[in-house]
Amino acid sequence: MKRSPRRVLALAVLLAVTSASEAAADDGAGPLGVTAVAASTARSARVGALFAGGGHFCTASVVHSQGRDLIVTAAHCLDGSAGDVVFVPGYRDGRSPYGVWKVERRFLPGGWAEGQSGGGEDSDVGFAVVGERGGKAVEDVVGGGYRFVTRTGTGATAVTVTGYPGSREVPISCTNRPTSHSRTQQRIECPGFSGGTSGSPWVNGYGEVVGVLGGHEEGGATADVSYSVVLGAEAARLYRNAAGDP
Secondary structure, three states: OOOOOOOOOOHHHHHOOOOHHHOEOOOOOOOEOOEEEOOOEOOHHHEEEEEEOOEEEEEEEEEOOOOOOEEEEOHHHHHOOOOOOEEEEOOEOOEOOOOOEEEEEEEOOHHHHHOOOOOHHHHOOEEEEEOOEOOEOHHHHHOOOEEEOOOOOOOOOOEEEEEOOOOOOOOEEEEEOOEEOOOOEEEEEOOOOOOOOOOOEEEEOOOEEEEEEOOHHHHOOOOOEEEEEOOOHHHHHHHHHHHOOO
C-alpha cells in the first residue's frame, strides 16, 4: 500500500511560491532501475503531490483534456480522502512553483466500488478535475498535460515513474521496463517507491501515461516493486467521461 499516512505541515509551507522559470528541458533517460531525486524540468512540472489535512499522501499528474483541468492518480487516493484535497504540481521542499489547485470533482470507475471485496485492484485508476486559478487552467500553467493512453503493450517501451514518498519533500524518479504480473496488472522494479507514491504516472518516451502506480496491493507491499493496472477499456471510458470527450 503506497498511500502514505498524512503528516501535519504548516499551511504556509504548502502555499509558498517560487519562480516557475526554474523548470528546464525535458527529462532525459537515465540508467534502468536506478532511483534518484527527479530533476526539475518542464515535463516533471506536470507531476505533483496530493495534500489533505496539511500533509502530502499521494501523487498525481496532469493529463490532457478539453478543459485543460484534469489530473490522474490511483482510485484509492481519491476514494480514501475525505474533505478538501489539493494538487501541487512541481512541489519541492515546501515550495509550490505552479500554485495550489483544489480538487473539485472526482471520477472513479464502477469496477472500483463494485470490487472492494477483492476485485477492485483491477480498477485502481481515478481522475479529478481541479479548479481554475486566476482564470487559468492547470495545463496553461504547467505547459500542457501528458497524453493518457490505453491498450498499449506492457513493456513495449521503458517508462519513467515519478512520485512523492511521504517521508520526503522532493519527488523521486526511476526509469525501467515494466513486465507483466497478470493479465490485468503490470509491475516495475524501482527501489524507494514507498508510501505516498500511489498515483505516480508511468510515462513513456512519447510523453504518454501508460500506467498509474496502484492496483495490486494498492501499488505494492514493498518499496522496491510497484504495480499498475493494465490500462484498458474501463480506464478509457473513465478518461472520456472525466475529460468530457464524446
